[in-house]
Amino acid sequence: MRADAFLAAAEALPFADLDTLTGGRGLVVVAPHPDDESLGCGGLIAQACARGLPVRLVVVSDGVGSHPNSPSYPPARLRALREAETLAAAAVLGLSAEHVHFLGLPDRHVPAAGQAAEDAAEAIAATARACGAGSLFVTWGHDPHCDHAASAALAAMAVRRLGSVRLFTYPVWGWTLPAETEVGPPPRGIRLDVGRQLLTKTTAIAAHRSQTTSLIDDDPQGFRLDETMLARFARPFEIFLEAET
Known part of the structure; x- marks a missing residue:
């Protein structure tokens, strides 16, 4: 299925409630970078x-x-800033600092295989066990x-x-895919109000702030979320896709 059709279908997925997503149990949000949790799962959290x-x-x-x-x-200073921003965002969402875990893997070089990946996966699994999670949420594989x-x-x-934990994904940069990109079968999942x-x-x-303002203004190649992306995540629903494991 083309990305444009897939994402349009995802925007029309049926609404369901929090219990449908979690089974009334705990949940773990996995964010590749500081800010992905607020963009894709801020309402959920x-x-x-x-x-x-x-x-x-x-x-x-x-x-x-x-x-x-x-x-x-x-x-080192940027890492400390981004961790502080994440803790501030988490506090706004109602999540205390003790429940935020930073794996500290290198940005742009997160491993998907090998021992470092195995260790990271085990850290995520241990976090899920500790809170009795019924579901994990992570960015979309596409x-x-x-x-x-x-x-x-x-x-x-x-x-x-x-074992019995479900996996859902949330698109972040998937919204920027070229329309003709093939992404597989039609979406399955829900929208959360x-x-x-x-x-x-x-x-x-x-x-x-480092991602949404000119707080860091001395890097011509520095990243900043544009208004189009921010508007994409300022809608009254979040999309969670059922993932194969």
Whole structure:
């Protein structure tokens, strides 16, 4: 199926509630980079936290690839900034710092195989076991970013270690795929109504100031989320696709 048709179908998936996604159990959100959790799952996290469900966030990469040439934010300082922004966003969503885990893998070089990948998958699985997770959420495997695809592979590896835990994916950069890209069979999954959490979600996204403002202004190649992408995630629903493991 072409990407344009697939994503249009995903936008028309039926609505279902939080219990359909989690079975009333805990959940783990796996974010390739600091900010993906707020973009793709901010409403989910806020809704689950408000319900008192156990929620954990695993951030896979260190995020330092966003501004690789900034004199004022060399890698160590940029990593610290992006972790602080993530903790601030998580707090907005209702998630305490103790439930946010940073794997610190190298941005743009997250492994999808080998010992480092096995170790990362086990860390994700251990987080899921600790909170009694019924579901994991990770970026869509067709997102056109190497770390997003690798994180999807890590989450699938983790789920295979867990047994009855379900795996859902959420598109982030998939929305930018060329229309003619083949992405496989039609989507299966649900949309979650996050209208009541939308202001909280947009506030959490804004907490990632290094990605949404000119906070770091000394890297001509630095990354910044544009208005089109921000608008894409300012809608009153989130899309979760059922994934094969």
